[in-house]
Amino acid sequence: MKNNHIKYKTLILSALVLLNFGCKKTLDINVSPNNPLIETTTPEVLFPSAVGSTAGRVGGELTIIGGIWAQYYTQANASNQYKTIDAYALTRNDFNGNYNELFSGALADYQLAIKLAVARSDWRYNLMATVMKAYTYQVLVDLYDKVPYTEALKGLDNLQPKFDDGYTVYVGLLAEIDAALAKDYTSVELNKDQKKTDFLFGGDMDLWTKFANTLKLKMYLRMINAKPAEAQAGITKLYTDGANFLTTNAGIATFEDAPNNSNPFYEYNVRRLNTTTNLRASKTFTSWLAVNGDPRAKYYFGTLTPVPMNQGDYTATAVEQPTYAGATVFAQSAKDPVWFISAAESYLMQAEALERYYGGAGAAAMYKEGVIAAFAQVGLNVDKIPVPYLNYSAGTFEQKLEQIIVQKWASFAGSHSLEGFFEQERTGYPKISAVYSTDDNYIPGQWVYSKNGVTSGLFPKRLVFPASSRDRNSNTPAEVPITTKVWWGK
Structure with a gap:
């Protein structure tokens, strides 16, 4: 940049x-x-x-x-x-x-x-x-x-x-x-x-x-x-x-740690509010990072072992959820970038296109480049990538698509989080969980309906x-x- x-x-x-x-x-x-x-x-x-x-x-x-x-x-x-x-x-x-x-x-x-x-x-x-x-x-x-x-x-x-x-x-x-x-x-x-x-x-x-x-x-x-x-x-x-x-990443990466010149997410959520702890780690994301041994947890949350809240469970009392008082805050910096399209997103889009229209020729290579770029985006080298991430699926098209989109989702947090929401709406991945994240049958990374949602499960x-x-x-x-x-x- x-x-x-x-x-x-x-x-x-x-x-x-x-x-x-x-x-x-x-x-x-x-x-x-x-x-x-x-x-x-x-x-x-x-x-x-x-x-x-x-x-x-x-x-x-x-x-x-x-x-x-x-x-x-x-x-x-x-x-x-x-x-x-x-x-x-x-x-x-x-x-x-x-x-x-x-x-x-x-x-x-x-x-x-x-x-x-x-x-x-x-x-x-x-x-x-x-x-x-x-x-x-x-x-x-x-x-x-x-x-x-x-x-x-x-x-x-x-x-x-x-x-x-x-x-x-x-x-x-x-x-x-x-x-x-x-x-x-x-x-x-x-x-x-x-x-x-x-x-x-x-x-x-x-x-x-x-x-x-x-x-x-x-x-x-x-x-x-x-x-x-x-x-x-x-x-x-x-x-x-x-x-x-x-x-390469397309966006702005030249913010300063000064009022009005910092990353707008940081400026809005941290610098301008009376509290800096509004946004806490969601179990949806942290459970997926944990089950995969993903070191990006340190970048996203400042620790490899973040303490999460269940999505939308903000009415829970200290008695009901004693760990919430110490739930990990999402890590932000005044100098964080704003990406419009990242290199990782570009590569992973190409992987999907090649799977859809070219019989998968070259898709594995684009997928791997996307994962590597996603880790480079947070300052991690290829040797820090969990091995399973680099093993491109040999399954059905939908299995490959799920792998591509879930890796996209994991790369969007903070820098351009809106895309994670859009892509799930387009593809259905990450999948929607049949149970809430407190259930023993919950599958890490699947989206749950907010505990306090007002839209009747939708x-x-x-x-x-x-x-x-x-x-x-x-x-x-x-x-x-x-x-x-x-x-x-x-």
């Missing part, structure tokens, strides 16, 4: 953290097209601001939601901060800031950056902003199922855009990426100052090409349940065209549209239960 210039980083990362967890960032371009600020701004200013917004939200509150729902950690029984998340009780009044900021902040900035880049035939910023726009939209679609797209980001020209179904948005984003890739974005390098605005790759357009291809691969894999023929056609075209995929599949959208946009779709799957769900 390239190092980025402190001046730019301080400006944008100070903006992304958002002291009030929902206020608009200082660098606000969501204004009238007649405003002189828009007339004088540039992609060089807009792009890093937008990336900061995306990282601040995906790597902040959404990491908390994703991590609880993916059962890496659970609400402590001595505090109240995240009980509604752990109980699957989120409503339209919760977490409006993420939806608002990703639209009016990140996406508005990306869209204007694209417009200005095209006007000056700068195909470098056009590709960079298009890929990050697609990534940000993909997260929103995967969370809400339907979002404004074809009529969105037009400012005062349309304050009530219609909502498009997720499939339409995906198709549109894939076409936007393809159009950006078709331009000549490699003939002129970014200059020294421009490279400082690229927090991901420092202006390396080859890596941006790989990121674009890897994002397309992810989106096509998300489509396999709802649009299997299109998913296969898209993936096979990537391989036929000789697409290269990420072999797991959450989405977020409901926020009140901010419903109050301002009459086109907001009718509310559906949080347990209703999104368009690509299994």
